[in-house]
Amino acid sequence: MTRRRGARLVGLVNPIGLTPAFVIPIFRYGNSNELLVQVIGGDGLVKAFQQIEIHDLPLHEIPERTVITSGDLSLWAFEFAPSDYAVGAQAAISKTLAGRRNELRRHPLLDLQVLRFRGMRSEVASALTLANQHIHEMSPPSAELWRELVVIPPLVRRAILHDYKGRKGLINEKSLQNIDVIVRGNLVSVVAPANIEQVLATRKTLPATIEHELGGIAAAFGLMPYVFSGFNRPAESRSERARAKPDLDGGRSEHAHLLLRTARHFKSRGRFPEAIEAATRALQIFESIVDAEELGEIAADTKFLLGELAIAVGQLSEARKHFEDTALAYQRLSHGGAKVLESEFRAAQVTIRQGHFDEALKTLQAHILPHLAALRIRPLEAEALGEIGEVLMAQKKFAEALDVFQHHQLPIYRELKDENSTVMTLGRIAAALVSMGRINDADKVLNSKAMDSWSSL
């Protein structure tokens, strides 16, 4: 059995020359002149000792002559002021630092370090806020870089590691460095190489894990409290991308796509104001990028989404304008016919909600419906017929409404074998019959076999 060789603590070196600060314990083997530092493993234990050159930095010799060997708890040291230091295991230093925290509060970045060292995660968010303010006062661009390059990426990477913990495979401390975490504005995105992306894409819990990891820190930095859960294609080099496809926009379209996906995510969660903010910014970027038809289409899609969101928050005028703009945008594309009609239809729906029945009816009957029928866009045609019927009902033109529901809309849903919509249309037919005083007929409709599926809706 080999006896482990002990190294004796001989002093401290302060590589930054400022106090208060964490400093480095320096060791020696026996009477050797070689100076050593600990190599500390992830478990906090000493793995080995490594020779160190301190050049012209002063070695502050100390009376403690602790001897440790590999496998022992590592030693840490903190210098509050010259000749005012603490040295010991992490737990002991943490205790000392906790007792003297007031001395560190005027140094926000140091206070942050100390909290992390002590494992006080619950207090880190507020400390980050103060540190951010401190850097911002010195240099606003520096604060932004600190947030985007230093603080956020390790948190996201740690979340990925935690989420993947216990599963053997590609993701480990080393491969995490191949995952890019990009913070732009108040959005966070993750870009992983293809092989890792395939693994991450299966982790349904990952977005929530990242969101949890960022927690109050997101708020401290003004980040959207949501992290993009998609994973882009591998981060090829700029020149590889350039060969594959000219890089016309310096990455702005990628950013805009990210914003658009984020907007859709917010919409799906019913968080409409945030969705509107993200979609509006995406649209601004898309519209600033010229000469790309595919971006023209995605810009139009974004306008359409903004129309839907405006409806959701009751901004009908804005919604109508968005849909009308969308229709014009699709018209400029070579393949936008169906989308033009859908946008015009949505604009007409908004017109109905605004109470402009005649205007809406005219547009629907004279323009939209014939084109939908000609292009055989059956679901939208049926939906348009439903809107026409509802307008006629509102105008108390019950017989005409009944005709639309019964002889035009219902056959389409039956043709499409769309049971739910069929039942809804039968309900509309019954309502029209009731309005016309034909109670028995309405009763027959409501008790028809087709309505049996009502109970399952």
Added chain:
Amino acid sequence: MSNKKPVSGLTSDVSLPRQPSSSFRKAIGASEAATGSLPLTHITDGYRFRSVIQTNSLDPTYCRVYEKPLLYFFYGRPSYRANQQAQSSSIEAYAPICFIIDPIFDFEIAGIYPFDSGAFHRQLLEGAFHHAMIKEDFALDTDFTTPRRLVRLFFGDMDRYYMNRPRTDVSIPPMDYEVASYYGLIKDELKNDYDERISAIEIQTEKSMPLSDSVLAIIIPDNFLVSQPVVDFIQKLNIEAIPYDYISRLRPEQYTSQIYSLVRAYYRKKGFL
């Protein structure tokens, strides 16, 4: 960017054992230049940084290898200069301060080498080269396009250079022994004492570099930002300071990659990569 300076790139005034070979220099000179440019990096430590903020310049220091004062940079990569001995760590590795120099800043280059020439001089790379080769065989034209040509020839593009991923399809003419040796060195994936400095392009100058016009950003231990002289320095020069987590760096498993990752992220954010 500077005009082409078709000088030999030899920086040493000391007598050489023989006339250097021009094979490697010609191979680089004949290559196309890679697209884009990377900033230069200069690394110092906290101790020396205090004099930098007093002079507002990076100044040459006496170099025992070349026997004259020189100021060193690496092209793109934040490679450490001080850690010359493979078996030893350096205190600089704990709290490095990395200056990122604007690639359009013009200055007088004294020498360019395709690797850490100090490591070559100390025979740390001897396994890859013929014993008769001298570092001057690898001295390159002191022109700002030289690093881009080298990157194109051996790496293909800037991203691969930064990540130290050499091309695998470089065709080397017979008798170009220096080129073949260098290519063999940078492709060596076997366990050895080398680090990425075997392919980090070294740039030397004999002149001081004023920081006011040259520095894009500085990567600095966050502890430094409590120091008023440092804050004044950053504000005065109007440079971007990226404070990194100093306590994490005290954990040895962290410090090898932290600055590298930060600089790469900075380059990507600013469009250099």
